[in-house]
Amino acid sequence: MMGHSHALSGAVGWMAIVPLVQxxxxxxxxxxxxxxxxxxxxxxCAGAALVPDLDHKSATxxxxxxxVTKTLSxxxxxxxxxxxxGTHSLLFAALMGGLAQALVMWSELAVQVMVFLLLGIAFNGLGFGMEKNRVASGVLNALVTAGITLALFISGVDYAWIGTAVAFGCLLHFVGDIATRMGVPLLWPVAGYRFGQNVGFDTDGSVERHVVTPILTIGLVLYSVYLFPWPELLPNA
Ligand SMILES: [Zn+2]
Structure with missing residues (x-):
């Protein structure tokens, strides 16, 4: 799937499991x-859903x-x-989730840095900028990301669950790749079998554009309406 579909699936996926784990x-x-x-x-989760493609040099x-990300790549x-x-294996999802969880237990600052990085990746993946003026959109992305990270920090968001969100984001990425024709070696390095090879829709084809992306977008809107206590959030309501 395209970067924005992966990112969207991460955001919707997290909202979908909220009622189950709450x-x-x-x-x-x-x-x-x-x-x-x-x-x-x-x-x-949207940012984490892009992390497995860090192994590719032209990925979002x-x-x-x-x-920084090119060297990491x-x-x-x-x-x-x-x-x-290997980045498309269950082991990788567990490693990334474990790393995130270790960071949150180790240092408050480290987790804020990680949240900032993942949010920037998420916004970039969702299509904030990139086209036309790349420097300006990069700066804008960084400012928006910093602003939101700070707002979440000030509102006292507790990141105890972050390892789960990161691992889950990676798993959703695999689901997305399995749904397209790409195979995913979930059991790497134990076995090289590629799940979902040659079955599914084309990346950026009409199914992804006209069915998958719209459904994910509608899902995001519906879950936002369903999950948030809007009357309490709106002032003077
Ligand atoms: Zn992938």
Missing amino acids: GQEFFTIRFDLGPGEIIAGALV ITQTYGL ALFNWLFGGHRN
Whole structure:
């Protein structure tokens, strides 16, 4: 799928699991998700849903932070055995989720930096800028991302769930690639079998453009209406 479809699937996917995990406790992590956590989670998950393609040098995510993401891309490509290989495995999703969870337990600052990076990736993936004036849109993206990261910080968003959101975002990426003709080696490095190879719709073809993307967009709107306590959020209501 295209970067924006992956990002959208991450945002919608997070909103879809919110009602299922709300108020529950898994592995000592309690999911008490307020509006701030739902928004932050949707954006973190959208960013994470682009991370597996960091192994490709022309992917949206690789272009997001210039030399930083390009260097990371080369490193990931080498570490995980080329494009759409190790970064498209269950092991990778677990590693990324574990890394995010370790960061949140280690340092408040580290997690803010990670949220900033993932939000920037999410906005870039959702199509903030890129065309025409790349420098200006890059600056705008960074400003918007910083503003939202700061707003979430000030509103006291608790990121205890971030490992789950990051791992889930990676899994949603695999679902997206399996739905297209691309195969995904979920069991790498144990087995090289590529799930969903040659079955599904074409990347950026008419099904993705006219069915998948609109459905994801409508899903995002409907979940936003359903999940947020709008009367309480609106002033003087
Ligand atoms: Zn992919």
